[in-house]
Amino acid sequence: MPDMSRFGRSRLISLFFLALAAAGGGVMGFASIFLYLQPGLPAVDNLRDVRLQTPLRIYSADMQLIGEFGEKRRKPIAFEDTPPLFVQAILAAEDDGFYEHQGVSLKGLVRAAAELARTGSIQSGGSTLTMQVARNFFLSREQRFIRKFNEILLSLQIERELTKDEILELYINKIYLGNRAYGFQAASQVYYGKNIDQLTLAQWAMMAGLPKAPSAYNPIANPSRALQRRNWILRRMLDLGHIDKESYTLAITAPVTAKYHSRNLDISFPYIAEMARKEAVGLFGESAYTDGYRVITTVDARLQAAARDALQKGLLTYDKRHGYRGPEQRLDPAILHDSDKLIDALKSVPVLGEMVPAVVTEVEERSLKVQLDDRRVVTVEWENGLSQIRPYISEDARGPKINAAAEIFAPGDIVRLRHEVVEVETGSEEGYADVGDPFAANVDSIQVEPTTVTTERWILDQVPEAQGALVALNPSDGAIRALMGGFDFRQSHFNRVTQAARQPGSSFKPFIYAAALANGYTAASIINDAPIVFDDANLEDVWRPENDGGTFLGPTRLRKALYLSRNLVSIRLLRALGMRRAMDFVEGFGFDTSKMSRDLSVALGSQALTPLEIATGYAAFANGGFRVEPYLVNQVLDVNGSEVYTALPPTVCNMCPDETEMEPLDLQVIQAESVEVGETEEAMELEALSISPASGAALSLPRAQRIMSPQVAFIMDSILKDVIRKGTGKKALAMGRSDIGGKTGTTNGPRDAWFSGYSQHLAASAWVGFDSNTPIGRNEYGGSAALPIWIDFMSTALEGLEEKNMLQPENIVTVRIDPRTGRRARGGSGIFEIFEADTVPGGSSTRLGGNPDPQPAPADNSRVVNSTNEEALPEELF
Structure with missing residues (x-):
């Protein structure tokens, strides 16, 4: 026995030293792995400054979200703003011992090793939330042992x-949850269209089930498996004491309510969003996304919204004038008996201009x-x-009205419908009492209140071509306030405001007339409206320009010639x-004259220009003669809300000294301590320039370049108002x-129809035509196709x-003239x-263009009007 006892003790000692050696070897092995891998590990400090991949978001000036770009949809949320019960759901699902x-959870790693030994493959990684954060931020998801050691x-x-809370916040915002959503806040928007703090317990549990396998447990793609996962998480929450039995029972009986929610925009303005996206990429590269x-x-x-509604209404109205082209598609009638195929066919057709596709059954x-x-x-x-x-039939012809629907339609046709909800009054204002009613014996009649019934109707329509x-x-500064590049962005991404260069026709004439006024002509100068033939080497053939309608007025004043749009x-x-x-002057409006032909057809707008270029030119007529540069992006903020870009557009400043060259406006020089913004015109302009007069000046803004004298701008303004008062734009009188x-x-x-115009608040241009540059119809004009759009929007x-x-402005005079000759009128007639004071008929001016009468004007027939005179110009002038 003593020998056996000694043998047992010796064996125990041996086992102890063997275990100690094994542990030491393990430690040494782990230490070796650490020393080998540690130099290649990223610095954890980077996590504090990590930039979550957050998409590019586009806003209107009034901070409405109008666009979002980026493969990863993410909306970061602070840990303290995350609902505590939702955090418990995550922990119950992923790491209750967090x-x-x-x-690192040794229990989890042992369990994973046992599964590997039992099945021969990696079933789970035994990862904690911290390990998932390490993998998501720094490592790949490949199942290799070396990656697991790094993790x-x-x-x-x-x-x-x-801290634990900081780790959880990173997890909540980083984890991928399917449907391009990264982080639970973004996923909550995708699956439920709500913020995470607006969801129910059942929905929180559903969300907490996504990280394990976003595709397998996706409540949209696989609702049955997602439901099982949700209920398992709810049971775990009950077992861990996070919820009570009543809450659990209520939650597991809740239906699956998840469905896909597209980008949660406040309002969709895709043409604007796409332009802003391109500019952001130009500023920041691919990191913009x-x-x-x-x-x-x-x-x-x-x-x-007004621009969108006006353009779509105008194009639909134009389209109706030219007839119904028939159904968009004709499906095989056999498909009508296959409901799923029928629905698939409809879903493949996009909604355009609020018109939904439908199949005739x-x-x-x-x-x-x-x-x-x-x-x-x-x-x-x-x-x-x-x-x-x-x-x-064609843009110039339509067939007779149909007498029966079968003349056009057949089962299987895909048509467009517009939905309207209308209120209809029923009943009458007065009803008569029943003669058998004893309470009505002495009553001749009784008042019956009409009732209003809300009903809906479906109206046949079609997408305009x-x-x-x-x-x-x-x-004042060229800021784009509204822009529609076509009927519907879903129909065509081509932005006709910036990309479609079309002939502006007569809407280009004001720039030529302004050049004439700047070079000595007057609104009363006489030019002959008569036939003319050109055999110009710059033209392909003999050119015989005509006026619309083929009529001629003979000698005509410039004012009248412009408001009646006389070509000759x-x-x-x-x-x-x-x-x-002329080209030197026109170039000041911002037009690239190097691309313009050097022939007289330029006077009729034969060169191709975009609507944005035309609108920019008309802004100079609105602002008193200054050139502005159009711009769309006003400000860019980074993910922390810090300003990283601010537009500094050339801005109109009538109060500034008149300079012909564009120079920076040093606001440090402008001191207006005694003026409160809004008290004077000067203070109002300072406000428009974003200057704080009380503090002096903190910015340096470029000032807009003057391209027309105040006098030329004033005269052009009066002529262009005549276009509406009594010319081709009369519809705008409404x-x-x-x-x-x-x-x-x-x-x-005609191929292009335009109306370009302004008030001092806005300058706007509208265009209608076909992308194919085919005629729009012989009875269509700028006044019929484009002007109604402009009116609807500007109203x-x-x-x-x-x-x-x-x-x-100063140096402006009014003179009575004979409207037939442009000369001074005698007596009180005319x-x-x-x-301009030095171009009065009979004045001393002999500049190009001349005047009808070189003699001095009688004192009783002229009077000087300057900026200090409040007397209005006579009505007959306009």
Whole structure:
């Protein structure tokens, strides 16, 4: 026995030293691995400054989210803003011992090793939340032992550097959760359309189940497996004491309510968002998509919505004038019996201009039964778009009205419907009492209150083939306030405001007339409106320009020639002015004259220009003669809200000393301590320039370049207002404003229809035409196709804004003239015209263009009007 006892003790000692050696070997092995891997590990300190990949977001000037770009949808949330019960759901699902371990769970690793030994493959990694953070931020997801060792080492470092709450915050914002959503706040928006703090317990548990396998447990793609995972998490929360039995029972009986929510925009303005995206990429490169920049544009959401509505309404109205082209597609009638294929066909057709696609399932004599993509079957009544159908033949011809729906439609046709909700009054204002009613014996009649019933109707419509563009600028600094590059961005991403160079036609004439006024002509100068033939080497053939309608007025004043848009006068004016002199002046409006042909057709707008270029030019007529540069991006903020870009546009400053060259406006020089913003015109301009007069000046802004004298700008303004008062833009009189001016434009064919105009609040240009440059119809003009769009938009844009007319500059006089000759009128006859003082008929000026009468004007027939004289110009002048 003693020998056996000694043998046992010796064996125990041996085993002890063997275990000690094994432990030492393990430690040495681990130490060796650490020494080998540690130099290649990233610094954990980087986690404190980590930039989560956050998408680029585009905002309107009034901070409405209008666009979002980036492969990874992310909305970071602070840990303290995360609902505590949701945190418990995450821990129950992923790591209930998170607050106890030091980054690594030995129990979890042993379990993973056992699974590996039992199955021969890696079933789970035994990862803690800290290990998942290490993997998501620094490592790949490949299942290799070396990566697992790195993960363990990093987790230990992370636990030493960060608090538990900081680690959880990184996890909550970094983890991938399917559908391009990174982080639980973004995923909450994707699956439920709400912030994480607005969800229910059942929804929190559903969200907490996503990290394990975002595709397998996706409640949209795989609702049954997601439901099982959700209920398992709820049971874990109950077992861990995070929720009570009642809450658990209520949550597991809740239905699966997740569905895909697209980008949660406040309002969608895709043309604007795309322009801003391109500019952001130009500023920041590809990091624009991931670094969380917020781009604040100059666009006003209310004005942009008005521009969208006006352009779409105008194109639909134009389209209806030219007939119904028939269904968009004709499906095989056999598909009508396969509901799933039918729905798939409808879902492949995008909604355009609020018009939804539908399939005709039954054609009755005076109605249609149609199915929508939500499987509803609705009826289109005869009076809701069918009774007025006249088939399209060409842009110049339509067929007769149809008498029955079957003349156009058949089952399987895909058509467009517009949904309207209307209120209809029922009942009458007066009813008679029942003679059998004893309470009504002495009553002749009783009043019956009418009732209002809300009903819906579906109206047949079609997507127009014609396209259009509309853009509006702030004349003071060129800020784009609204822009629509086409009928619908989903139909075409081509931005016709910036990319479609088209002939502006007569809407270009004001720039030539302004050049003439700047070179000695007057509004009363006489030019002959008569036939002319050119055999010009620069032209391909003999050119015989004509006026619209083929009529000629003979000798015509410049004012009248412009507001009536007389082509022959414009051509003769340009020829007399000289091409070089005219182009030098026109270049000041921002046009690239090097691309313009050097022939007289320029006077009729034969060169190609974009709507944005034309609108920018008209801004100079609105602001008193200054050139501005259009811009869209006003400010860019980084992910922390710090300003990283601010636009400093050349800005109009009428109060500044008159300079012909653009120079920086040093606001340090402008001191207005005694002036409160809003008290004077000067203070108002300081406010527009973002100057704080009380503090002196803190910025240096470029000032807009003057390209027209105040006098030329004032005279042009009065002529362009005549276009609306009694010229080709008369329809705009319906707006009831005296402070608007503009010009129509129609090109040969006609192929392009324009109206460009302004008030001092906004300058805007509207264009209508076909992308194919085919004719728009022989009875279509700028006044019929483009002007209604401009009116609709500007009526909304100017609503509530006071009329603001241009201040009369010094050195302006009015003189009575004979409207037939442009000469001074004798006695009290004639009409008033305005002139620069040294170009009054009979004055001493002999500059190019001359005047009708070189003799001095009688004192009783002229009077000087300057900026200090409040007397209004005579009505007959306009």
